[in-house]
Amino acid sequence: MKILKEISQLDFDKTRGLIPAIIQDAETNNVLMLGYMNSEALAKTQVSGKVTFFSRSKNRLWTKGEESGNFMNVISIGVDCDNDTLLIKVNPVGPVCHTGADTCFEEVNTSNEILFLSYLQDFIDKRKVEMPEGSYTTSLFQKGTRKITQKVGEEAVETIIGAMANDDENFLYEAGDLLYHLIVLLAHKGYRIEDIVRELRKRHK
Known part of the structure; x- marks a missing residue:
């Protein structure tokens, strides 16, 4: 606590x-x-x-x-x-309201899935600091910019292939790999996924 x-x-x-x-x-x-x-x-x-x-x-x-x-x-x-x-x-643990509702304001207490990206960024940042042996993320940080950018490029190509083949399952899987490696690259360069969000928000305005 x-x-x-x-x-x-x-x-x-x-x-x-x-x-x-x-x-x-x-x-x-x-x-x-x-x-x-x-x-x-x-x-x-x-x-x-x-x-x-x-x-x-x-x-x-x-x-x-x-x-x-x-x-x-x-x-x-x-x-x-x-x-x-x-x-x-x-x-x-379970619903909060005595009526059985998730909240006392009659709202459904569901998670915003996009928040997981911040959690993932925190996890990757922690890997960068602790560098535990046997971790794939650790191995990427150890190999440096060239290897990480190579993986981002490879996963981008795999994502495109999945999209062009109309293979939705593979497309989403490879897109996940792409996003993960992009966050690793951001962490390696000293940035976070929120920095990209700020850039996109600035363009949106």
Whole structure:
């Protein structure tokens, strides 16, 4: 569990002992629900690793999922600039809302697949730093620019062949290889996939 800011400075008095806690899915970035915590609820959340609120209707501490089993496992806890609101990122176990919905705002909590590219970039960047033996990515970094650019070119050709042959399965497979090797090249040159996004956004404007 990551604590993103010193939570001992939280101002519970400003809000009469309860502060709002925004719960966000750590993977999808979707907002799941809003609850309230007093100092005891926050302390229990930190110790247990499961989100615990102060229930205003039950007038007691309430761990989300204590009855349904749909716990919310804490990944990080952040505090806003005024020290009176929490942002808690979680991995939810099952639906969040008591109605059975994914979120308390009746939204489907699905992942935006494009976000995986940032995760993949992080993974490749980590490989570049750690250079573990036996890793294909490590071997590319070790061989340098010539080898990496060669692989980008090869995968580009394979992608074109798949497209021209109307072989959709092969086309997507080779396009995946192309994108992976392009991200390796970006990392090798000190850039990220987000730098390409910024360039495209600039052109779009």
